[in-house]
Amino acid sequence: MSHFIPQEFHYRLNWRTHGVRPGAHASKTLGGNADFRGFSHFLSHPDPKRIDVRRSLMVVPKTLMVRTFYERNAITVYAMIDASSSMAFAGDADKWKMVAEIASAIAWSSARQGDAFGLLTADDALRPDLSESASSRRGVAQQIYQTIHSATLKSQTSASALPQLAAQLSNKKSLVFLISDFHIEIETLKTTLQAMAIHDVVPVVLWDDAEYENIPEWGWARVRDLETGADASLFLRPQLLQKMTDSYLLKRNTLIQLCRKLGIRKPFFVGKYFNATQLSQHLLGLS
Amino acid sequence: MSDFGVDATWPLFLMLLAWLPLFGKSYQVFPHPSISSLPADTLSIYLHKTWRGLGAIAIISTAFAMAGPYWGELNIERLGRGAHVMIVLDRSASMNDDFTDRPTSHDGASKPDASKMAAARRVLDAFIKQSREDLIGMVSFSTSPILVAPLSGDREAVQAALNATEAGGMGFTAVARGLGMGLDYFEGKPMTGSRVILLVSDGAAHLDVKTRELLRNMFQRQQASLYWIYLRSKNGASLSDRPPEGEEQAYPEYELHAYFQTLGMPYQAYEAENPQAVQSAMKTIARLKNKPVYYKQAAPRHDLSNIFYGIALISVLGLLVLALMEVKKWRYGSE
Known part of the structure; x- marks a missing residue:
């Protein structure tokens, strides 16, 4: 599987990082020659290469001025995974396999952009076996794909340890992809998102069409909740299907509202399959 | 019920x-990630x-x-007209004898079925056929009583029993035991109509005091009335003739008649000297007993x-x- 190449997407930050490692993102670190910062006295930045003659002639009293720049730095990208039982749902696509795919794509893409990658997983407790401390180690994408793919989810667990997971993140502002189906209690979700307030969070919502849409129009079905084990009876008919779609639409809107309120990026909804190009567009604000 | x-x-x-x-x-x-979303x-x-x-x-x-x-077992209450009739038939040897008033044919020979038994059978047969709504049972007795048919609405059984009496009678006349057995069949049955003991006999026997008392008690307990069709023999004494003084013991019929009168229950004796008389006696009884009767039939x-x-x-x-x-x-x- 070492030759497996995950999908690659691109991301751009709208904030300046505080990093020290050189990378691809705008930072607040002085130096380099990428992003123009402003002018400074030659004596405070004694770099003859950066002397700006025009500016030196303009200033009063005349003195030597140099241009200063911001460095480009690397950030840490995290994939934060909700490993609750509901993630085992396989409708049009196997959610957990999709998690592996997305997580490895994040790891791969972050490596391609020179960023460090960390993986954090939790269900009702932290899952150290499915976690990876932040590093720029090569081959991590393929490795975590394997690990996640072969991991089993515990039955009837929710994602109550997600807020604790937020504390495991770096104390520097990082890009965090929160991969979940967001079938989480709203309070847990709020706590989690608030705990990650200093980070740039991208919610990646895995909603399969088979949860609410791509189901038979007529018939009687009983469903069992993967997390709680509770049963529900559904007499499927166009009216109920409409209600289900409406219910999910409402949930979707609630989620978007919550993210907007907490100053988090707009959630990225994944349905049948994960498309890196769509994620790129979403992250670049084009979608 | x-x-x-x-x-x-x-x-x-x-x-x-x-x-x-x-x-x-x-x-x-079907597994679902979140039914709370539904x-x-x-x-x-x-x-x-x-x-x-x-x-x-x-x-x-x-x-x-x-x-x-x-x-x-459901008991259906039915309304019947008629009585609960227990026929107590004498089958003693004397029943094979002729009547006093012997019917003769043109050539002077006696009819072969002119015996008292045959006459009684004929008349009883007609009575059974005619009394559609009566409950009828039958006990025959000679030396000892034999249950022939229990008290029921099943007429065929009684009729068959009656036909079975064609075999000649034998033995003595144990009236008391026959009556006792007949009365026994009223025991435990609901009192839904008049109860009748129809005694068909040609003679009588002497009853001792103890038996008399016992029978009287039984009659009173069962509230049964008694009809006696007395088939008088050629040389038998009439019930109405008072026997000579001091010779009562020689006339058990008269003695029994006198005793029956003291039962405290309705009693009627019909003295029949010929088949016609038996018939008319039966008609009287049939008329007398046409009161409605309630009875239960087991379904x-x-x-x-x-x-x-x-x-x-x-x-x-x-x-x-x-x-x-x-x-x-x-x-x-x-x-």
Whole structure:
């Protein structure tokens, strides 16, 4: 599987990082020659290469001025995974396999952009076996794909340890992809998102069409909740299907509202399959 | 009047299996990540409850049907006109004799069936045929009484019994035991009409004091009236003729007649000297006893298991409909 190449997407930050490692993102670190910062006295930045003659002639009293720049730095990208039982749902696509795919794509893409990658997983407790401390180690994408793919989810667990997971993140502002189906209690979700307030969070919502849409129009079905084990009876008919779609639409809107309120990026909804190009567009604000 | 019962109790324990459909969870379910995201649908909830209920009903009614429930022996009350008549027929040897007033044919020879027994049989046969609504039983007696037919509306049995008396009579006349046995058949039966003991005999026997007292008690307890058709023999004494003073012991018929009058219950004696007289006596009795009678007829008990099997079948059919309605594949258009 070492030759497996995950999908690659691109991301751009709208904030300046505080990093020290050189990378691809705008930072607040002085130096380099990428992003123009402003002018400074030659004596405070004694770099003859950066002397700006025009500016030196303009200033009063005349003195030597140099241009200063911001460095480009690397950030840490995290994939934060909700490993609750509901993630085992396989409708049009196997959610957990999709998690592996997305997580490895994040790891791969972050490596391609020179960023460090960390993986954090939790269900009702932290899952150290499915976690990876932040590093720029090569081959991590393929490795975590394997690990996640072969991991089993515990039955009837929710994602109550997600807020604790937020504390495991770096104390520097990082890009965090929160991969979940967001079938989480709203309070847990709020706590989690608030705990990650200093980070740039991208919610990646895995909603399969088979949860609410791509189901038979007529018939009687009983469903069992993967997390709680509770049963529900559904007499499927166009009216109920409409209600289900409406219910999910409402949930979707609630989620978007919550993210907007907490100053988090707009959630990225994944349905049948994960498309890196769509994620790129979403992250670049084009979608 | 009617009581409910079951043949076997062990299948009732199978009813406990109704717990399975009521609370069991082993039915086909589709996994879903979050049912709280799904809308609550009342119709669906009731459908599920109906499914559970039908399962339980099917099991309970099958178990109950297996137990074999029934409505107890039902007694239907019927209104009859007539009496409860217990015929006490004398079959002593003397019954084979002729009447005093012997009917003769043209050539002067006696008819072969002119015996008292034949006449009595003929008349009783007509009486039985005619009294459609009477309950009739029969006891015959000679030396000791024999139950011929118990008190019932089954006329054919009595008729057959009567035909069986064609064999010649024998032995003595044990009137008291015959009457006692006849009276015994009233015992325990509901008093829904007048009770009649129809004694057909040609003679009598001497009853001792103890027997007399016993019979009197029985008559009074059973509230039975007595009709005596006295088939008088050629040389027999008439009941109305008072025997000479001091010779009462020689005339047991008169003595019995006198005793019957002291029973405290309605009593009537018909002295028949020829077949015609017997016939007219029977007619009188038939007329006298045409009062309405209530009696109960036992109907066979009703087996209720079919009803419960029916209920189970309906429930199972309902379950079948629900099962056919069930979605086999969750995803629309999946393989």
